[in-house]
Every structure is written in C-alpha cells, then in structure tokens.
Amino acid sequence: MNGFPLLALLLGPVLLAEALLARHELMTYTAGWRTPATGLPQGMPYARGADPGRPPDAYVVYLDGIGKRRFRDTRDGGRLVTALIAGAPELRVLGQVQPYSPLAHPLVDRPVWEWLRHHVGLLLFLHNVMQIFVAADHRYRPLYNRAVGAQIAHQLRHAGYRPGSGTPVVLLSYSGGAQVATGAVGELDTQLGAPLLLITLGGFHNGANDLTHARHLHRLTSGGDRIERVGTWIFPQRWRLSRRSGWNRAVRAGKITVHPLDPATHVGPRSYISPEALLPDGRSHLDRTADTVIALIRAHCGAATEAATRVRQ
Template sequence: MITPLLMTLGVALVLALLFAPFEALRWWATQGARESRETAAALRDIRRSIEVARSATLPQLDDRSCYVVYLSGVGAVDHEVSPEGEGPLLDDLRTRMPDTLLISDVYPYSPSNLPLLSGRWSSWWWRLIERWGRGRFTSVLQFLVYLRNVLQFAVSADDRYGPMYSLGVAGVIWDRLQASGYRPGCGRPVVLFGWSGGAQIALSAAWYLTGAGMPVYLLSLGGVITSDPGLDRITHVWHIKGTRDWVQGIGALFPGRWPGRSNTFWARAVDDGRITIRTVGAMGHLGRGSYLSRSRTPDGRTCREVVADTIVDILREAGLTKAPPGDSGKTP
C-alpha cells in the first residue's frame, strides 16, 4: 500500500515540476509579449518626459514619503492577505506610517495577477482546498497550496523562465502603483516588501521596475533570496530574519550566494554595502514564535510588534518615512 502511494506522489511531484513554468509561458504567448512592447514604449515616453523636466521643478501630487508594495508568502491564494497574520501587521504599519502608501493587492504567484480562487479552470479545486484545509484533521491539504506556490517561486528564480515571469509581476506592480496615484517620473522611492517567497519575486521584478526611473528598495521578511540580477539595480536590500528561521537560510544554498564567490550579483551588492541583515531575535518562519505571531518575546512585545518596530525603524533611518521610531531599542 505504501509503495504505490509513494510512487503516485513521486509522479505527481514530477508532473508538477514539469508544468510549473506553463503559466508564465502561456501568459507570454497570449499577452505578455504585447504588454511588454506597450510597457517599453510607455517607459521610453516617461524617460523623455523626465529629461525634459530635469530643468524644471516637478509638481508634487501628494505628500507621500514613499510607496510600499507588499508581496505575500507562499501560502497566499488570492489578493487578500491573511487576516490572522499579515493583515494585522500591514494595518499596524499603515497606522504608524501615514506618510507612506502601502499597496497589498498584488498576487505574486501569477505573472498576470490571477488568483487561485477565481478566473481559472482549476479555481473550483483551490476553493475546495481552501475550505477543507481549515479543518483540524484536513489542514494538511494546505500543503498543496504551498507546493504550488513554491514551484512558482522556483520559476521566478530560474534563469530560463524567470525573466518572463518577473516581467509579468513587474507590470502588475507598475499598474497598481499608477492606480494608487504614483506619477511616472516623480522620482518617489518604491519599497517592495516581500514576505517569504514574495521577497525573491519582488527582487526579480525590481530589475524591470528600475527601468521606469524610480528608486527601488527591497524589504525582505524571512525571504528566500537568491543571487538575482535585480541586485545589480536595486538601491538597497534589508533582510529581516529570526535565529530560528531555517527557511530563509535556503537562499544561501543557491550557488550565487556561496562564500568565496566574488563575481555574483549577491557578492557585488554585499561589497557595495547595499545589503543589510537585521536579526529580530529567536523567531521562526511559521507558527508559534514566528514573525507574524502574537507570541510574547522576553521584553513583553509580541513577535509581530517587534517586526513592525523593526520595519518602521529601517524605513525611518533610510529617510523613507517620517514616522516616529518604534520600540526596537528593546532586544527580544
């Protein structure tokens, strides 16, 4: 009984690996190539307008210090963030940094921003998984969501399919920024805030977003980050990690991040001082005692509060928000 089951699971995993790039390839074949040409033309116009406006003072449309775009972790199924973990953290950041605009409706595990729960032929299946996976004895079904999104993360990090995938995500972020009031050519900084696998996808998309003439930063919360070409263009990376989070350490296993390698995207960013690692104490990746949990740290704050304080302090020290300092003077 066990052997046939293991063989079935093995075949299913191999098929999943083979079909993982198909969504990015299908997007490129049906709409990606056309959209990229349109975006490239628009960016050329933007660059011309920036050159013309350099001698003049550009009017400010609002008083935002920066725009923050949040990309969820591999447990995401649609544009809505988790109400138990991500939602409270983002709400706290919005309250404490009113001078920034935080955008959180990007679904990073699809190059066309298509969620799992609607708009797909397989949406009925993912809705069943989402509903049944809430049960005490059926929560293991959520593993299928994690597996599917981890494979999309792998596509993003792949040298063959990653450029197409990342171009699609960059286009979605660009559209959401403009819909939220971002004016092309204004020079306002954009912070890509990625949790877990969302950090790598954000980093890959940064390569294209910098082409719009905007300063782009990456805020990684437990992110699995590879030696990505986006590191050559990004302004700065802040990587927040806990000492009990082994998942984020997977990024260091990619060859481009191996010690002793000097001519990689990661090594160049480190040498330039554009990567800062912030440790937030004994936190894990998921569950009790993780970044988004309400578990108490030795100083009395919850893990989520420690993370929020750290993020506010990072952006304040970088001049990206005028929010008052957090309580990060306490070490968990």
C-alpha cells in the same frame, strides 16, 4: 520507512504536474495568449494608508510568502500590513499583488483551484512553491521578473504613483516573496524610475537577480529561521564562492544590511509576525517586526529627501 516509498510515489506525479502548470502560466503570459488581470474586486482599494489626495512619503508593496492565495493578505490575516498602516500613517501600502501568478490571477478565483482548496489543500501550497522555483530558474527568470514587475508597476500607478516623481517604493517581502521582489527591481526601475528599497523578512531566494538598481536591501532574519537558512544552502548563487552573482555583487557594494530578529522562527507561534510571542521588553514579535520595518523606511525616506534636495541645489 515502509510509508516513504508510497508517499514518494504519490507526490512524484503531483510535483511533476505542478511544475508543468507553473511553467504553463508563464508561457501563456509570454506568448500573449492571455492578458494579465488589471482590476481588483469591487470595493477593494489599490492601496491603504496615507490620504490618496496627497503624495505619501513612500509606497510599500507587500509580497507575501507561499500562503498567498487571494487578493487579501492571507498568511497572518493582514496583521503586518495593518500594523504598518497604524504605525506609519504617512505610507501607502499595497498588499494585493499576486507574486506567484504572472497573470495576476489569485488561485481562489479559479474554479478548479477553489475545489482543490476544500479537498486537497496541499496542492495550493505546492503550486506557489513551484512558482518560486520557476522564478529562480535561469531559463524562465527574465520572463517571470518582467511579468511580475509589470504587475507591480501597474498597481502602483493605479494607487497614485507618478513615474519619475522620486517617491520611494519599498518592496517588503516575506519568505518566497523575496525571489519576486529581487526579480522585480529591473522592471520597476525601467517603468517607474523609482528609488527602490528592499526589505526581506525570512527571505527565501536564489541570489541570482541583479540588484544594481536597488538603493539598499535590508535582510531581517533570525537564527531560529530554518527555512531561510535552507535557501542560503541550496542556491549556489548565495554561496560566497559565487562572486559574480547578483547577491554577492550587492554584498561587496555594501548594499546588504542584516538585522537579527532572534529568537523568531519562520512560521508558527513564534514567527516574525506572531502577536502572541513576547520579547523581554514586552513587545510581541509582530510589534518588533513592524517597528523595525517602519524605522528602516523612515530612514530611507529621509535619505532620499536629502539626496533630492542636494540635486535641486
């Protein structure tokens, strides 16, 4: 007990500073003082997977959780993205989007943050946590949604996406990436007119974003995921009483399907993307998650193709 007041005293100023920094980046973007990054590191493709010479069945944008610090996937060393590409070569997958930076700047490319990464790693974690709450704040949410939605649209175009083509776009999000994914729906519909499918994996989001322009949202969850459960408690828009929230309107419209992935946990050796934790059928948690995601995307692509055929007829 004696250590708690000291910890609170130390973390209080840090949390305040992080909150101000998170808002500052968004305001800088909105005011036009700095322009978002548009390029990637030399030699890094905008997407991996299907041959860029022909249209893929779908484009998949992976929005990682708060561990995302660089262009390359960091939470699991890129295992989930690699598994998707190996299991579904007909997809083009983008894993480099920076969901916690309206300016599309990875933290590790900023000199101050690079020093902090080696000396005070907790601050990098707190920075992305604060960005989630900025994205969820009703005062900043429209600006944040527009900024990251534009970033995703820009990178999809560079990956070969043709607006108005009807090719499905899948926003696959982990943890706090769900806040960004649900927020990007409106901007992506405006810029690309793409059929949008959302898949959240342990999604941590406030439920306020409008999902009208999303075809469907598949919620992959587990009874052992305490972090996702906290999100359903702390955000009133996720409560059933908030009937007018974006989330509850989508529930009533039949746009939300829940897929249990028990006994997976949010993080750790038994997480959704663990290659070590095994299921009774012999698959790893990672294998099951990848198989589930691929099956959902293929079903969505088949439905989109049938709908397009009916329109042409």
